[in-house]
Amino acid sequence: MTQKAVMHSAHWGAFTARLQGDRLATQPFQGDPDPSPLLQNFTTALRHPARVTQPMARRGWLEQGPGPDERRGKDEWVALSWDEAYARVADELQRVGDRYGPAGIFGGSYGWSSAGRFHHAQSQVHRFLNTVMGGYVRSVNSYSSGAASVLLPHIVGDMNEIARRGVSWEEIAQHSDIVLAFGGLALKNAQVASGGLSEHTERSFMQQAAQRGTRFISVSPLKTDLPDEAQGEWLALRPGTDAALMLGILSVLLSEKRTDEAFLARYTVGWPQMVAYLRGEEDGTVRDAVWAAAICGVSAAAITRLARQLHGRRVLITVAHALQRAGHGEQPVWLGLVLAAALGQPGLPGGGYTYALGALGHYGKHHNLVSFPALPQGRNGIDRLIPVARIADMLLHPGTQFDYNGRRLTYPHVRLALWAGGNPFHHHQDLARLRQAFCQLDTLIVHESVWTATARHADIVLPATLSLEREDIGAAPTDRHLVAMQPVAEPCGEAQDDYTIFTMLARRLGREQAFTEGRDARGWLQHLYGQLQEKLAAHAVTLPDFATFWQAGVLTLPQLKDGGRLINAFRADPIAAPLPTPSGKIEIYSATIAGFAYPSCPGHPVWLTPPQQPDADHPFWLIANQPATRLHSQLDFGEYSLSGKRQGREQCSLHPDDARRLNIRDGDIIELYNMRGHVLASARVTPHIMPGVVQLPTGAWYDPVDPAARRPLCRHGNPNVLTLDKGTSALTQGCSGQLTVVQVRKYQGELTPVQAFTPPQAVAITGSPAPAATHGDPS
Numbered sequence: 001m002t003q004k005a006v007m008h009s010a011h012w013g014a015f016t017a018r019l020q021g022d023r024l025a026t027q028p029f030q031g032d033p034d035p036s037p038l039l040q041n042f043t044t045a046l047r048h049p050a051r052v053t054q055p056m057a058r059r060g061w062l063e064q065g066p067g068p069d070e071r072r073g074k075d076e077w078v079a080l081s082w083d084e085a086y087a088r089v090a091d092e093l094q095r096v097g098d099r100y101g102p103a104g105i106f107g108g109s110y111g112w113s114s115a116g117r118f119h120h121a122q123s124q125v126h127r128f129l130n131t132v133m134g135g136y137v138r139s140v141n142s143y144s145s146g147a148a149s150v151l152l153p154h155i156v157g158d159m160n161e162i163a164r165r166g167v168s169w170e171e172i173a174q175h176s177d178i179v180l181a182f183g184g185l186a187l188k189n190a191q192v193a194s195g196g197l198s199e200h201t202e203r204s205f206m207q208q209a210a211q212r213g214t215r216f217i218s219v220s221p222l223k224t225d226l227p228d229e230a231q232g233e234w235l236a237l238r239p240g241t242d243a244a245l246m247l248g249i250l251s252v253l254l255s256e257k258r259t260d261e262a263f264l265a266r267y268t269v270g271w272p273q274m275v276a277y278l279r280g281e282e283d284g285t286v287r288d289a290v291w292a293a294a295i296c297g298v299s300a301a302a303i304t305r306l307a308r309q310l311h312g313r314r315v316l317i318t319v320a321h322a323l324q325r326a327g328h329g330e331q332p333v334w335l336g337l338v339l340a341a342a343l344g345q346p347g348l349p350g351g352g353y354t355y356a357l358g359a360l361g362h363y364g365k366h367h368n369l370v371s372f373p374a375l376p377q378g379r380n381g382i383d384r385l386i387p388v389a390r391i392a393d394m395l396l397h398p399g400t401q402f403d404y405n406g407r408r409l410t411y412p413h414v415r416l417a418l419w420a421g422g423n424p425f426h427h428h429q430d431l432a433r434l435r436q437a438f439c440q441l442d443t444l445i446v447h448e449s450v451w452t453a454t455a456r457h458a459d460i461v462l463p464a465t466l467s468l469e470r471e472d473i474g475a476a477p478t479d480r481h482l483v484a485m486q487p488v489a490e491p492c493g494e495a496q497d498d499y500t501i502f503t504m505l506a507r508r509l510g511r512e513q514a515f516t517e518g519r520d521a522r523g524w525l526q527h528l529y530g531q532l533q534e535k536l537a538a539h540a541v542t543l544p545d546f547a548t549f550w551q552a553g554v555l556t557l558p559q560l561k562d563g564g565r566l567i568n569a570f571r572a573d574p575i576a577a578p579l580p581t582p583s584g585k586i587e588i589y590s591a592t593i594a595g596f597a598y599p600s601c602p603g604h605p606v607w608l609t610p611p612q613q614p615d616a617d618h619p620f621w622l623i624a625n626q627p628a629t630r631l632h633s634q635l636d637f638g639e640y641s642l643s644g645k646r647q648g649r650e651q652c653s654l655h656p657d658d659a660r661r662l663n664i665r666d667g668d669i670i671e672l673y674n675m676r677g678h679v680l681a682s683a684r685v686t687p688h689i690m691p692g693v694v695q696l697p698t699g700a701w702y703d704p705v706d707p708a709a710r711r712p713l714c715r716h717g718n719p720n721v722l723t724l725d726k727g728t729s730a731l732t733q734g735c736s737g738q739l740t741v742v743q744v745r746k747y748q749g750e751l752t753p754v755q756a757f758t759p760p761q762a763v764a765i766t767g768s769p770a771p772a773a774t775h776g777d778p779s
C-alpha cells in the first residue's frame, strides 16, 4: 500500500490521508472553510485494539445451535476461519429461508455506516437479502426523524423537501429578520451529513446573518444549542414543552389581532379549529400566555413580548429533530408550521417554516442538479415492515398488532437478523429491554469493523473493513463535490468489505450472479459513475471519464440554485401549484389524521402532557442528545472523542444549583438512574443548562458491568440505558430517546475501569461443534 496522501471522505468531511506507521495523518479538503475536528478520530482507528480482526462465533451458538439464548452479550467467543464462517452463515440463512421464508429474516439493519455510496452497508444488506433470499422484513423511517417524516407529508409535504429545500442559508443571511429556532442550531449537528460534507458553511452564514442584523433566538433548555457566531439569545424552557410555548405565542397573536388572516384563509385549512382550541371552546381550557408559562417555564410577559416582536418581521421558524424524538414529538413540529402560517411567512425569502435547519449539514444547502445513483436494491418479495424504532417490540411480541399511520400492522416472527453498518446498542432505547429482545432470535449476524456492544451481542461477527481500507465514491445530494475515496491502508487483520462478504455468501447459496451481476467493487464504481455521466448528459453536462475522475480525486458537480421550491411556487399560485397534501394547502387541521382517531395525535396540533414527567423519585429531566466529539457512536475510541471524556467516562452537564444541593463537584463521578438502569458519568457543572435538567450525550459505547442485569449499570456513560422504548405516538411510532427522567447522585460504589474498547478474547474449544438443529425452538 502506497504511503502517499490520497483523497477520502467521511460523513463529517472530505480530506486527504496519509499513513504514518500505524497512525493516520489527515488534512482537511482545501475547499472546506470550517473543517470538522471529528477528523481527529481517524488518527488511531486503523489498527486500534477495538478492531474486529477475524470472524468470531458465540460459543453457546456454536455448541447448541441457533435458538433463543439468554447468554447473548456475556458468552465466550470462538475464532473461525472465513471458510467456516461462510459455511455456517450460509447454512443458517438457508435453514431460516427454507423454514420461514423472507418473513423470518430481519434486514432493517438501521445505521449510518460510512460515507461511500457503493459500500453503504444497509444498501448491501438489502440487495443481498432481495437478490439471494427473496426479501426480508424491512424497517421504515429513521431514528433521526421518525415522527416528522410521517407527519409532514400529511400537513405540508415530503420531509426532505421541507428540511433540505425549505430555505437556503444564503437567503437567511440576506433576508431573515428573526430566526426562531426551537431546539437551537448547534454546529455539532451541522458538522455531519450522511454521504459526505466537503464544505462546512453554517458558521460563516450565521456570522454573516448576525452582522446584517438577523436575530437568532434559540429555544432550548441548553445554552450551547446556539453557537456564539449567531450572537443570539437563549430562551430557556423546560424540556418537552415547546408545544405549549408555541400555543402561548399563537394565542397572543390571535388575541392582539396580529395573525395574517388573509394568508391563513388562502393558504391553509383548519385555522378555525385551531382558534377554537386556543380559546378553549373544545374543552374549557384557554391556551393563553399564562397557561403556557405555567407549563414551559417562560414567563407570560416574555411570551407576549416575543409574539409581538415576531409580528410584521421576516421570521423563519425551525424545529429541531430533537423535539420530535420524544413522546408526542409530532406536536411541536406541527405547531411550528402553524406559527409560521399565522405570521403569514411561508414562501417568503428567508421566512416561513423549515424543518430541522442545522440538524444536519444537508439542510439549508443547494441541491445537485442530479443525485448520485444508488446501488440497486433488487425486489423485496414480501411487504412486511416495522417503524424502525419498534424493533424490540417486534422481537418481544411477534404476532401482536400495532397502529402506525392509519394502518393496523402485525409484528412478524423474525428468527434471524442480519446487521451491517449500525449499532442498535447505541441507537436504541432501554438497552436492557433491547438485550432481552435480541435474546429471542435464533441467530444474530453482525458485520462490524469494531467491537461495539452490538457485535458483542451477536452470534456471529464478521470483520468488516473501514472505509479507509477500500475504494468507494463519496457523494451526497447536497454536496457539490464528488469524492474518489481511495484506500489508505490494507485491511486490518482478516477484515473484508461487506460486498465481498455478501458475494461469498451468495456464491455458497447459488445466487452469486444475481447479487454481483458479474461486477467486482471497481466494476460497480465504474458502473455507477457511468450512470451519473448519463444523468448529467441529459442536462448537457459532460463529466470526465472514470480514470480521470479517479486520478483527480474530486469533481465539482453542477447544482440547482434556489428556484423550483414547492413552497415558493405554492405562495405564488396555490391553485396552479398546490401542496402535496389532501387539501393542497397547509393543513392546520388534517381530516386524514383526525380520521385515524388516535388520542395521541388528534386532527390539529395540541398540547399533550409528556408520557414521562419528573417526580419525587426522578426529579431531573435527562436530555440525551447528539455528541459533539464523534458521529453517534462511531470511533468513540478516537482521540477527539476520548478528549471529551474524564476518567474515561462521558461528561454529564448539570446546573451549579443542582450540583450544590447534591454535593457534587465538577469532575466527580456521578450516577444517573431510573427504573431501567444506572449510568456513570463525570459531572460537568455549568450555568449553561437549566436547573432541574441534566444532559448526557449519546455515543459512549455501552459498557455494562453485568450485561444480563435487569437494571444494568453502564460505567462508561451510555444514556440509552435510561431512555424509554416507547413510540412517539400511534401515528408515527418514532423513537423517543431524546428525553427521560432520572435521579442523580454522587457515585459511591466501586469504580471499575471502562472495558468498552477492550475486545473479547477468543477461547479454544476442542472438537468441532456442528449442531444441525435449533435449540429452544419447538416449531
Ligand code: PGD
Binding pocket: 110, 111, 112, 113, 114, 119, 121, 143, 144, 145, 325, 419, 420, 421, 422, 423, 424, 426, 427, 428, 447, 448, 449, 450, 452, 464, 465, 466, 467, 498, 624, 625, 626, 631, 632, 633, 634, 635, 698, 719, 720, 723, 737, 738
Ligand atoms: P452509528 O454509531 O453511526 O449509529 O445510530 P447508528 O446505528 O447509525 O453506527 C454505525 C455503525 O456502523 C458503527 O458501529 C460503525 O462501526 C459501523 N460501520 C461503519 N462503516 C461500516 C461498514 O462499511 N460496514 C459495516 N459492516 N459497518 C460499518 C444513530 C442513531 O441514533 C441516529 S441517526 C439518531 S438521530 C438517534 N439519536 C439519538 C438521540 O439523539 N438520543 C438518543 N437517546 N438516542 C438516539 N439514537 C439514534
